[in-house]
Amino acid sequence: MKKFNVLLVLIFVLVISGCGQSSANEAESDDVIKIGSTPDGYPQVYSEDGEVKGFSADVYQEVFDRLGYEIEWSLTDWTGALASLETGKVDTLANFAVTPERQEKYNYTNPYYYSRAGLGVAQDNEDINSLEDVQGKRVANVTGSNYGDVLKAEDEGDEIELVNYDTMDVIISDVASGNMDAFVTGRETLLAQIQDKGIPLRVTEEAFGEKLVALPFAKTEKNDQLIEEINGALQEMREDGALSEISNEWFGEDVTVSAEE
Template structure:
């Protein structure tokens, strides 16, 4: 009797274990076959994992932020010597410092023509463009960081020029610029004829254009570092131009928030002041 009871208990235990095992297998098989929303081991899980990462997380994983530049715009981004492969300038040094504070991210500057920059940004060939003025029109298409520089549009002509004394004298005059740039649109609004190709200073000094429009900081740099240039500023607008980094819309804001925090840190610890004094001869912290 005792042996029979022991045997019966063993049989019942075996059946119970088998039932539990089949229950687990059925649950797993059912979930896998139906593509359960839990996504265990499925494609949904991979997609959910990717989408769960923030823009900032993906940037840190990538370790590199690509910025478009012409590479010919002192004192912002330029080659210090002819033939030099390295870029330097206020924007170069400031952006490197800011992104270093965002998890040690490296900034890579890619040289390209201005005309193709916005299209390149839209296509994802780079992450942003430096020295872009913030406008209401651009804000409809791009998300911007906080401004990292503020300047004022300045009209520059050759010394000896007497028929251009203000922006209102540009009607019919040739002015360097593109109709996709802020300064080009400004010149067009005054009746100027745009010359979009070539290097601005060369066009002016060879008299292929009558005037060029740049910001006041660029003009100050020219007067400081290129005393050989026979140029003068004849007018400056009071409307400030805010320069910031544009990013294609659709992000989650984490990258912009991190940039803004790091930029503010450079202003609070004196780094921004040091760089602006080095490149512009004055403290531009604001």
């Protein structure tokens, strides 16, 4: 009988320990935000010497530090990053513009910056300086990027041929060599890449298609609560100047406010 009682006590202790371990794991998981991105999206999010850096990376770090979350990065190509968000392998995606189509699938935080599209051309290309100049031309776009849609929205006569690439490196090579006429992407981002990385392109003066950039989440009650927390942190960062400070460090200007206001 004593052996039986001892056995019951041991079983009880194991069950309690197991429950405690499970609860601890769940709590740990709740404190981690998995963010998907590409590893070469300088200056938004990029990997260097095993560390994730960039403007958006710095914004997220500040937001989630204030909220007490740890960030876990999942870096892959853009197609893989999108698939990870759709399948729930990551909680959200970095540098994701808000569009009506995307809002049908995801709920967004408030925007943390405003992206404008621009055209990159070869340094010796003096023929392309505006949207009008790429009518009848071939313009490169990264597959899955929203900038191709922004460009086509400006192309009322459907005269611009949009060519999708999987990676930005090949686009830069093709545009610089003249195999592709131009590259549509984030104007501020491309300016920073040319200045700091020596990319052999120049940016045309005309900017267009201002878009809100925010963090997308699957439409669940739990995520809606998280979105409220993130919005609160972003508002604090606007009020205390942290958001504009991060922007000026990366771009030399404040991209966290709308140019259309």
